[in-house]
Amino acid sequence: MHPILKIIAQRLALSTLLLLAASALIFAGTEILPGDVAQSILGQSATEQSLANLREELGLNEPAISRYFSWLGNALQGDLGIALTNGQQISESVGSRLKNTLFLAGWAAIISVPLAIFLGLLAVRYRDRWPDKLISAVTLTSISIPEFLIGYLLMYFIAVKLGWFSSVALINDNMSLLEKLNAIALPVMVLVLVVLAHMMRMTRAAILNVMQSAYIETAELKGLSGFNVIAKHAFPNAVAPIVNVVMLNLAYLVVGVVVVEVVFVYPGMGQYLVDHVSKRDVPVVQACGLIFAAVYIGLNMIADIVSILANPRLRHPK
C-alpha cells in the first residue's frame, strides 16, 4: 500500500474517534445541567406525578449510558430527535438552517480565501514597503473591531446612508441566486473582514519563512520576476501552514457566525441555536453541538490531509 494512504487512513480513524469523544462531551454537558427535559417541558409548577409520567414516556429513567447510545445511534441515521418547543423533527429544521449557514459561509470563503492569499503574496512582494504596511494595518484594524460593531457600521453607512444593500439578510427558497446574494452582501462583507487578517498574516509569515531558502536564490538567479519567484517557488512550499489556518477560519465561518447571523437576522444555524438555548431546548442544543463539532473536526481533518499531500516527500517516496 502507498504509505500516504496509510497516513490518510490514520487521520480518518483519528477524526472519527475525536468526533465520538466530542459527542460524549456534548451529551455529558447537557446531562449535568440542573433539571431535565421533562422539567423543562412542564415548567416549575409541574406535579411530581406528571413529571414521572413524562419521564417514563420519554425514556428518561433509562441509565445515561443507554440513552447516550440510542441518541448517538439515531443521530447517525439522521434522526436528531424532536424539538421540545415546537415538536418538530430537528433534522428537518436544522437541514434548511444548515443550508443557509453553509451558503453564507461558502460565499464568505470564496471571497476571503483567494483575497487573503493574494494579499499575503503581495505583502511579501513589497515586504516592509508601503503596500505591505497598508495591507497589515487595514486587516489588523478590521480584525480588532468586534464583528457586531463592524456589522452595525456597515449597516449604517452602506445600507442606511447609501441604500445599496438590505440591512436585514432574510432569504427564502423562492428567491433567485442574485436576490439571495444581494441579501447576504453585508454579512458576507463582515465575515470577510473578520477572517481576512488571520489568513493573510499566516500566508505572509509562511512565505517569508520559505523565502530564506537557497532555492529562492536559485529562482532569483534564473532571472524570474519577483512575483513569479514568490508565487511559483515559495508558495508551493508554504501550502501546509496556510491550509491549516484557512481551514480553521472556514470552521469559524460555519461555527462562529452566531453573532453576525443575529445582527443581520439571518435564518442560519447560529440564530437557530441562540433561539433554542434561551428556551432550554436541550435536544436542539445537542444536535447543533454535534453538527458544529463535525464541521470543525472535518475541516481540520481536510487541512491535515492537504498538508500531507502537499509534501512531495510523502507523495513521492524514494
Added chain:
Amino acid sequence: MTEPLLKVRNLKIGATVYPPDEKPHDIEIVHGVSFDLEPGKVLGLIGESGAGKSTIGLASMAYGRGGVMITGGEVWVNGRDILATSLSDIRSLRGGEVTYVSQSAAASFNPAKKIMEQVIEAAVSQGKLSKRDAEAKAVELFTKLGLPSPETIGNRYPHQVSGGQLQRCMTALALCPEPDLVVFDEPTTALDVTTQIDVLAAIKDAIRDTGVAALYITHDLAVVAQVSDDIMVLRQGETVEYGDTDQIINKPQEDYTKALVSVRSINHEEKQPSPSPVLSCQNITARYRGTNFDVLHNVSVDLHPGQTLAIVGESGSGKSTLARVITGLLPPSDGQIDFAGRKLTPDLAGRSIEDLRELQMIYQMADVAMNPRQTVGTIIGRPLEFYFGLRGAEKRKRINELLDEIEMGNGFIDRYPAELSGGQKQRVCIARSLAANPKVIICDEVTSALDPLVADGILKLLLDLQKREDVAYLFITHDLATVRAIADSIAVMHQGKVVRYGSKSEVLSPPFDDYTDLLLSSVPEMRLGWLEEVIANRKMESAGN
C-alpha cells in the same frame, strides 16, 4: 586580443553588519578587485571563508546576497556594464547569459517541483528555447553529465535522487539556457570524496564540450587546479595573487599562497600500540529505533591511551553512529564496550559521572554546540563546577589555564560565541572537553567546517594537547589528508562495516582492498593533470576487468 567576456574593474562590495551591543553599520568586504575572463576560459577564485569569493561570483550576476551591495567599480559582461543597466536587463542576464551552480544542490532545488521543470525554467522563461527544445537539451545534458536514465530522471523530485546526481542536475540547470558564463560556487564541497571526483570530471567535460566560460569558486586549491586556466587567490576581500594555474601551483610568489599550497603537511610519527586499550569496542551491531536494518555490523576497534584512532568513511558509512553507540546515545543491539578497564553500560542513563567525565566529545559545528547566550568563561567553567566542584577564584584560575592551553589567552573569558571566529569557537569547544580532564575525546568531523589553514591550526593544537595531557582521540572524519596528519591507527568504514583496520602505516600501504583504493585515489592532489590521470586509470582498470 579578444574582448573579455567578463571584465571586472576595481570592484568594491559592502555589507551591513549587526554586531552584538553595537549599532548596525556598513563595512566594505571586497576592496577593489579586478580581473578579466575570456570566452571559454575558466578562472578559479580561491580563498578562505570571508575572502569574498562567493560575493564576487554573485556580483557578476549583479546579485548581492542578504544585505550585500555593490558599492563601487565596474562589472562588464559581453560589453555592457551590468551595474549601470536596468532591472529587466539584469533579469535577462541572470539565467540567460550568466548562470549559477551553488554549493548545495539539495538546498538549491525547490523540493516541491520536478527536476525537469526546474532545469528548463530559465531557458523557457527567458524565451531562449521552447519548452520542447529545452527538454531535449536537458536530456542531452543529463546524458553528457553521466546521469543514470537521462530520459526519465527529470520526472523525479529532488529528494528522489542522490546528492551527487543532484549536483549534476544543478550543472545541467546552469548549462541548459546555453549561457556564456557559469559561476560554480563550491560545486563539489558538500560531496563525498569518491563522488566529488566524478562530478568534477563531469563538470570539466561539460565546460570543455560546450565552450562556456566559468568562474570556479572553491576553498580547495587541489580541486581548482584540476579545472581552471587561471587562478586568483583572495584574502579578506583583496587579491593576493593572480596568475595562470601552473604558476600559482608550482611557483607561488606570495607567502599566503605558499601556505595554501603546502597546507596539510603536518608530520606525525605513529606511536606503537600499548598492551591494554583504553577504549575497546567489541562486535558492535546497532540499528536505529523503528528501522529494520543494521547501521553497524560487527564493528570491533581498539583505542590505545594517548593515541589517535581515526575512523574514516563517507557519509552513511556509520562512523557517526559508532560515536553515538560509544557515548551511550544509541544502545547497541549486540556487542560490548570496555572503557578504562571496566565494562560500559550500553545506555547513557546507566553510566556513572566518572564514565561521563572521562569520555568527552567535540562536534563538527562548534556554532551550535555552544549556548549563544553564555560567555566563554561560563561555557568552559561548567564542567569544572559539575565534575570537580570548582568555584570562584579557583575556577577562574583553571579557566585561564585552559584558555592558555588552547592559545587564546584570558582576554576571551567574557566574550560570547558570536564574537569568535570559526577556529576560535572550535578551540573553546576543545577547552570545554579538556576541562573534564578526560581519558578519551571523541572528535566528530571537528575540522570539516573550517578553512584549511584554520583546520591545520586545530590539528596541531590537538596533537600538542595529546602530548601534554596524554588524552586519546577517537577521530571521526571523511578527510584522508586529516587522517594522515593525526592518526596512529585507522579504521576504514564502508556501509556499516570496518573494511580495513590497523596501524596508520599498514592501512595506508598497498596492497589495498578495492574500497580503500577507491577512497585513497579520489583525494585530490595538488598538481596539474591529476584528475585526467585518475579517470584514465579507472577507465583502464574497468576495461581490463
